[in-house]
Amino acid sequence: MIEAKNLSMIYGKDHKAVDDLSFHIGKGEIAGFAGPNGAGKTTVIKMLTGILKPATGSATINGHDIVKDPLAAKSSFAYVADNPDVLLQLTGLEYINFIADIYKVSEDARKKRVPDLAERFGITDALTTPMREYSHGMRQKLMVIAALVHDPPAWILDEPMTGLDPQAAYELKQMMREHAAKGNCVLFSTHVLEVAEKLCDHIMIIDHGRSLYQGTVEDLSAAHPGKDLEEIFLDMIDYKGSSQEDIA
Ligand SMILES: Nc1ncnc2c1ncn2[C@@H]1O[C@H](COP(=O)(O)OP(=O)(O)OP(=O)(O)O)[C@@H](O)[C@H]1O
Numbered sequence: 681m682i683e684a685k686n687l688s689m690i691y692g693k694d695h696k697a698v699d700d701l702s703f704h705i706g707k708g709e710i711a712g713f714a715g716p717n718g719a720g721k722t723t724v725i726k727m728l729t730g731i732l733k734p735a736t737g738s739a740t741i742n743g744h745d746i747v748k749d750p751l752a753a754k755s756s757f758a759y760v761a762d763n764p765d766v767l768l769q770l771t772g773l774e775y776i777n778f779i780a781d782i783y784k785v786s787e788d789a790r791k792k793r794v795p796d797l798a799e800r801f802g803i804t805d806a807l808t809t810p811m812r813e814y815s816h817g818m819r820q821k822l823m824v825i826a827a828l829v830h831d832p833p834a835w836i837l838d839e840p841m842t843g844l845d846p847q848a849a850y851e852l853k854q855m856m857r858e859h860a861a862k863g864n865c866v867l868f869s870t871h872v873l874e875v876a877e878k879l880c881d882h883i884m885i886i887d888h889g890r891s892l893y894q895g896t897v898e899d900l901s902a903a904h905p906g907k908d909l910e911e912i913f914l915d916m917i918d919y920k921g922s923s924q925e926d927i928a
């Protein structure tokens with residue numbers, strides 16, 4: 681359902697932010713995307729969603745190539761960007777309706793979905809308030825609701841839990857599970873390895889734009905007996921740690 685083949689991205693003259701990355705996320709799967717700051721996660725997500733054109737390779741969502749058939753591909757996924765500070769002059773409901781108009785969501789569907797999503801995220805009372813008056817977490821909730829309102833098969837979420845309170849984070853995890861259980865797929869990036877461990881069928885670890893691991897959390901753990909996911913991750917990215925001597 682989400683397929684990346686040999687994706688690469690070069691910023692400027694020669695900064696290779698993503699280097700020949702391929703992966704496949706099938707129906708019913710939740711995939712977690714991990715890697716240190718600057719590893720290339722957001723760049724990959726921007727290539728999958730058509731915001732950036734890959735230097736090499738291709739991406740297809742639900743069988744539609746994002747470069748060759750962008751409208752069909754874009755109608756097949758929900759996208760939550762890493763920054764929720766957009767169109768802050770609009771109220772939450774105006775923003776949701778703006779996005780729902782773009783995706784041609786029917787009035788009936790909006791009447792069903794918006795109150796339900798707003799209730800689950802505990803943001804119903806704020807829907808008629810301009811988003812500039814929202815906290816960071818409230819903006820994040822609103823972006824998630826607006827992204828999900830057209831109910832597409834694939835979800836592509838860039839650090840969706842950032843800033844969410846525990847109840848909203850719980851609801852979003854539940855919603856990911858429900859979505860995948862219906863035969864859809866979810867790709868999300870995260871720095872919270874425990875979330876990836878609990879939620880994901882498939883985990884991808886990248887660094888310097890290259891794949892370090894792709895597979896199940898169980899297989900990863902089995903290959904590194906006695907270590908938790910955080911230790912395995914730090915080993916993989918060759919983290920040396922820092923001591924007081926290093927700092928001094
Ligand atoms: N617009 C840009 N112009 C130039 N370089 C960029 C641009 N966006 C990202 N980069 C570089 O590309 C690399 C990957 O960045 P990216 O934002 O994809 O990482 P990330 O894995 O999402 O990091 P984080 O965990 O901090 O969100 C970094 O070295 C970054 O400096």
Ligand SMILES: [Mg+2]
Nearest residue numbers: 721722723762
């Ligand atoms: Mg990022």
